[in-house]
Amino acid sequence: MKIYVTRKIPQSGIDKLVAKGHEVDVSQKDGVLTREELLAALKQKPYDAVLCLLTDKIDKEVFEAVPTAKIFANYAVGFDNINLNDAKEKGVMITNTPGVLTETVAEHAFALILSITRRIAEADKFTKAGNFHGWGPMMLLGNDVSRKTLGIIGLGRIGSRVAYHAVKGFDMKIFYYDVKRDENFEKEYGVDSTGSPRAQFASVEDVLKNSDFVSIHVPLLPETKHLISAEKLKMMKPSAYLVNTSRGSIIDEVALVEALKNKIIKGAALDVFENEPALAPGLAELENIIITPHIASATEETRSKMSEIAAANIIAVLDGQAPPNPVLQK
Ligand code: NAD
Numbered sequence: 001m002k003i004y005v006t007r008k009i010p011q012s013g014i015d016k017l018v019a020k021g022h023e024v025d026v027s028q029k030d031g032v033l034t035r036e037e038l039l040a041a042l043k044q045k046p047y048d049a050v051l052c053l054l055t056d057k058i059d060k061e062v063f064e065a066v067p068t069a070k071i072f073a074n075y076a077v078g079f080d081n082i083n084l085n086d087a088k089e090k091g092v093m094i095t096n097t098p099g100v101l102t103e104t105v106a107e108h109a110f111a112l113i114l115s116i117t118r119r120i121a122e123a124d125k126f127t128k129a130g131n132f133h134g135w136g137p138m139m140l141l142g143n144d145v146s147r148k149t150l151g152i153i154g155l156g157r158i159g160s161r162v163a164y165h166a167v168k169g170f171d172m173k174i175f176y177y178d179v180k181r182d183e184n185f186e187k188e189y190g191v192d193s194t195g196s197p198r199a200q201f202a203s204v205e206d207v208l209k210n211s212d213f214v215s216i217h218v219p220l221l222p223e224t225k226h227l228i229s230a231e232k233l234k235m236m237k238p239s240a241y242l243v244n245t246s247r248g249s250i251i252d253e254v255a256l257v258e259a260l261k262n263k264i265i266k267g268a269a270l271d272v273f274e275n276e277p278a279l280a281p282g283l284a285e286l287e288n289i290i291i292t293p294h295i296a297s298a299t300e301e302t303r304s305k306m307s308e309i310a311a312a313n314i315i316a317v318l319d320g321q322a323p324p325n326p327v328l329q330k
Contacts, residue, residue, distance in 0.1 A: 013307030
């Protein structure tokens, strides 16, 4: 059968599709297809399946451009780029790539936590610029992570893995907020030497008020858009750091720039942005922020696994079977 892939991805998944006898066309553009390019590409052949990326906006018009496609396999765990109502209406199966990127994204979140508090990017720039003239007792002071409190907003696969590193590796205390409480998670971490729980469920407000670091892991939904607003930023400690590896629009980015300028919070580390690839005005000029270009899942190992999982979802659907990772059942 015929499959269209909207951008070059690691070869391992493509090889699986080809090994099953499918014909695979991969976009030759070194970049995100524009709307017009995507629609034109999908109209080239009667494709049976599409492997798309989080940078592709998928809606009714796209489904109508390729009415033969039974499945759109998203190369991401998040699927806020896809209009699920339109997919349902058109009877198109949507799948994602959960699980395989959990550890990788959690590692990136932790890399951001350590980098912002220990001023790694700033120190690197300082040293490479030739400003290191010898050890200094007051030079580039940061803050410790060990035994501090980490707030987790969204205790799913990635959020709980970040909590694992925090508790096991840094003896941190966890305050978490989620739509559902996870008592097993709380039991797993028990109490510390003073008898107080290592992991506590709390309202979003209490997570923000009590944490030294806040790490965001909820999906982007209408309810989570601007969950971290100007008002919520004011609830955080002035000494606290905010980290986001989920989706940009969960934070009001303009409000964050103001909060960082006015030292409402001490710093932020972001992998995701509201209007990617654009950054809110003033964001990149701030000194108390670290930004990475949406690379939290970007390891050779994980990106290959994501390619294979997306392929496995397509293979299953084209074989008339249920895919391993459905987002929307027909
Ligand atoms: P998950 O579904 O396992 O976890 C999400 C958690 O959020 C769940 O526990 C869920 O109950 C909770 N939640 C949902 N709606 C909520 C709400 N309104 N309020 C509070 N909690 C709510 O997902 P995951 O695999 O941990 O991934 C989380 C997100 O990370 C994805 O949705 C994706 O957007 C993002 N992500 C980003 C990157 C990156 O490259 N930066 C990579 C992978 C995933």
